[in-house]
Amino acid sequence: MSTSARSEIFARLRDINHQASAERIELDRQALGSAPVPKPPASEICEAFLVNVLKNKGSADCVSNRAEAVAAIGHYIYSHFRSHRLVAGNDPRLAAMPWRDAGVLPRFGRLEVGEPVALSFAQLGVVETGAVMTWTGKSNPAANNLLPEHHIVLVDTTDLVPDMEHAWGRIKQEIDQNGPPRGINFIAGPSSTADIEGQLVYGAHGPRKWHVILMGKVPAEALSRARTIAGV
Amino acid sequence: MEQHSETFLDNASAALKNSAQAERRDVIAAFAPLIRSAAIEGFDEFDNLRKHIKRVRQHSLDHLEYYLGQFEYQAVQNGNHVHFARNSDELNSTVLDICQQHDAKRIAKGKSMVTEETGLNAFLQSAGLEVMETDLGEYIIQQAGETPSHIVAPALHKSADEIRELFQSKHDLGPRELPETVDLVSEARDILREHFLQAEVGIIGANALIAENGYSMLVTNEGNGDLCANLPRVLIVCTTIDRVLPLAQDATAMLRLLVRSATGQAQTCYTSFYSGPRRESDLDGPIETHFVLLDNKRSDILASDYREMLECIRCGACLNHCPIYSSVGGHAYGWVYPGPMGSILTPLLTSLEQSSALPNACTSCGRCAEVCPADIPLPDMLRDLRHEENSQKLSAGRWRLGLKVHAWLARHPKLYHALTGLAISTLHLFGHKRGSFVRLPMAGGWTSQRDFPAPQGKTFMQQHQARLKRIARQQNEH
Amino acid sequence: MNEPDREYSSPPRGKRVALFVTCLADLFRPSVAFASIKLLEQAGCEVSVPLQQTCCGQPAYNSGDYEEAVPLAQQVITMLQDADYVVVPSGSCAGMICHHYPKLLEGVWRERALELAAKTFELTVFLNDIAQIKPSKHKPSHNISSVAYHDGCAGLRELDIHDQPRQLLQKLCGIEVSELQQSEVCCGFGGTFCAKMPEISGKMVDDKLNDVLATGADMLAGGDLGCLLNIAGRARRLGEKIEVRHVAELLYQDLDTPAIGEGD
Secondary structure: OHHHHHHHHHHHHHHHOOOOOHHHHHHHHHHHOOOOOOOOOOOOHHHHHHHHHHHOOOEEEEEOOHHHHHHHHHHHHHHHHOOOEEEEOOOHHHHOOOHHHHOOEEEEOOOOOOOOEEEEEOOEEEOOOOEEEEEOEOOEOHHHHHOOOEEEEEEEHHHEEOOHHHHHHHHHHHHHHHOOOOEEEEEOOOOEEOOOOOOOEEOOOOOOEEEEEEEOOOOOOHHHHHHHHHOO | OOOOHHHHHHHHHHHHHOHHHHHHHHHHHHHHHHHHHHHHOOOOOHHHHHHHHHHHHHHHHHOHHHHHHHHHHHHHHOOOEEEEEOOHHHHHHHHHHHHHHOOOOEEEEOOOHHHHHHOHHHHHHHOOOEEEEOOHHHHHHHHHOOOOOOOOOOOOOOOHHHHHHHHHHHOOOOOOOOOOHHHHHHHHHHHHHHHHHHOOEEEEOOOEEEOOOOOEEEEEOOOHHHHHHHOOOEEEEEEEHHHEEOOHHHHHHHHHHHHHHHHOOOOOOEEEEEOOOOOOOOOOOOOEEEEEEEOOOHHHHHHOOOHHHHHOOOOOHHHHOOHHHHHHOHHHHOOOOOHHHHHHHHHHHOOOOOOOOHHHOOOOOOHHHHHOOOOOOHHHHHHHHHHHHHHOOOOOHHHHHHHHHHHHHHOOHHHHHHHHHHHHHHHHHHHOOOOEEOOOOOOHHHHOOOOEEOOOOOOHHHHHHHHHHHHHHHHHHO | OOOOOOOOOOOOOOOEEEEOOOHHHHHHOHHHHHHHHHHHHHOOOEEEOOOOOOOOOHHHHHOOOHHHHHHHHHHHHHHHOOOOEEEEOOHHHHHHHHHHHHHHOOHHHHHHHHHHHHOEEEHHHHHHHHOOOOOOOOOOOOOOOOEEEEOOHHHHHHOOOOHHHHHHHHHHHOOOEEOOOOOOOOOOOOOOHHHHOHHHHHHHHHHHHHHHHHOOOOEEEEOOHHHHHHHHHHHHHHOOOOEEEEHHHHHOOOOOOOOOOOOO
């Protein structure tokens, strides 16, 4: 199969198109520039991000520091599961959080079947889409995004980027420094399906709930304004 | 996939008689355009985005050899095995080889129209593998032994009741009745979760391949494709050679068009980029990853006048806005790709002879081209295919002859006016009382559905010429 | 494709307008052509009707017989080259001239097609946007309670015709159009489509008719006789009492002529 199929396909493509140097082609692509980006739903970046998170049917919370974050996480898991346990990736930023202060009992590693809640610390939050992004690695096993019933994601306000183009800028830094991560996962909502009669149902295969906690300097009232704009 | 496009008219007729399905299609046809227009409302630059992506797609296709080579190089650097397949058989046997090398028995499959095209499931199953479709819609139709009726939502033709009956007959439900849609979804979730955890090989498609970094892009709402890509120990990505884009930002810019046009969202729940096998620091992920890149006539299309069709991003907007698709449903088209895009792709990927009805299933209403995010002139292409049919004499002889006679006559105005004058006067004579005909010779197609309105009397040209003569006479008399 | 230049500076008072009658109006409904002439004259134009006209070539073109369509297109271009303006009481025939002739033809003929396209207008566009017709001094002679409007697809999408007929009905007859729910959906005519795929076309025209009836209007107007013959024919078949007319007849207040498909 492979070699003859490969050479035949490439030979065919060579025949069909005009030839150009790699340099010429790259220059031509550069000349096409970048794509237009939709306007954010609010001028302030945290508020705009929160609007889109809410539109993606996520729930959201805002905290100003790690202690508040731990408390908010503890409150979330207790109110939903009457439990203090969760699973989190081996992210040094998570390991350093004051879990004991809020009585939360994290287990660091990959989620095992049956564990209901996972926490991720996002590498990025994308304002344009209200998505959080993690790349796979020690800090973020893919299973932790996909297998829990509830997925809690912590996003630092300093990690918010306006759009996907900026997201790629950050990812490229990572690729240059540490090599390409195996998976780059943008998550924008709880898992959903409309495959039965077009009716939207959450919890198709992945998490049924997706909770985003924005940590850092978030303007007061940003969340309530975002709720108004998103209509929730 | 087996093709039944030759019998399009019979398929359509049967579909129209299934009133329950027809009603559901009507509901979706009214609903789907609304969610698309709501999604692009306020995105003032949507049309500029469309133009930008068009230029990028044209550029990538103009240099496909370069970008495909670049993608292959990057993907191999990232640790993948990259295979090329000229046709369906080569893709299927490549995938089977990989599965057998790993002694795999269970396959978890994400939604992939390309593997529908090659008939991969049936091929793997005949070799004794258990292949489970994991997209909910695909799972439902797989259980029902059916084919997709829509490229984005493959089971939309089935009612919740039908799906409930299907699960009752296929699953061991015990006393559970699954009364609500959410119960049906949960049931499939439980069954498929088990399968994800046991499968040795995951197979997914790709919405784009990125030349600059060797990543593939996967877009889903359910997350099933990501489970296929992350849980089994082997991952195979099957897609076609035309999906390659130069830059990472091109893929996500295309996404802005794709998702709004397909489901009316700004972004799907899961947008993932995969580069290869598990790295040292990874706690999970496949240990071996493959790309199988299929040509299957894409290079022929690239060399043809239909090249723009390769710019299609498979959003399904043309299906959702086509009055013929919504009248007869996807199955009537008889193959993988229905609606306007399918009526072009099916003849190009199979043969015009086998699918000669499809390019005629179009009123040139232009609604598909209006909403197509790739800005493909679909009605023009459909007409060009009719031109080919006409040149190859694939269309009905009496139609061709009738139109030739009409055109010849129209080139001879005097004769045309005399003959049409005669015919119209006769029709008027027999029809003016009632105002319309219930039956008329040689107009059976028209009168099978509707009356044929009778002409008013003499033709306009007859009356006009008589008036001119009258005026000339009066001027002479003065 | 190059868009023909549709800019204009002065309203065409006293301009010579050639009327392209269209074959359907010529054969089935001369009243549309007569009404068009009167309206154009009311708008101050000098109207001529080129005698060589037959068909714009759409049936052959849409059926993929480009070889037969080319000489017809050339015939039309030659016939209309001297007019200041060409007016067509049909969105689909005007669309054929403005958008499809330049696609169909090559070289010098393509240039000539673009010249023709630049001065060719559908009737309601011409009356409303170019000639800016004023209401006649006579009061509307008929009292029409409610009118639904069918937007032909070619007019709507190739020529952007939507507001013009509605504004004219308002201005000249005081009629507010009752809008269809699915006004952007095709009626199922599609030229030869309706005869080649009658069952599908039948379903589509049924949907359209139901949409029309749901407005409660007692008249349906439109700018394309193909669509109107289709919808009126289906209404007659089902015994629905809706009066179907070309918008030109309505604008000219010619309501004594039996409606499409109605007996004497």
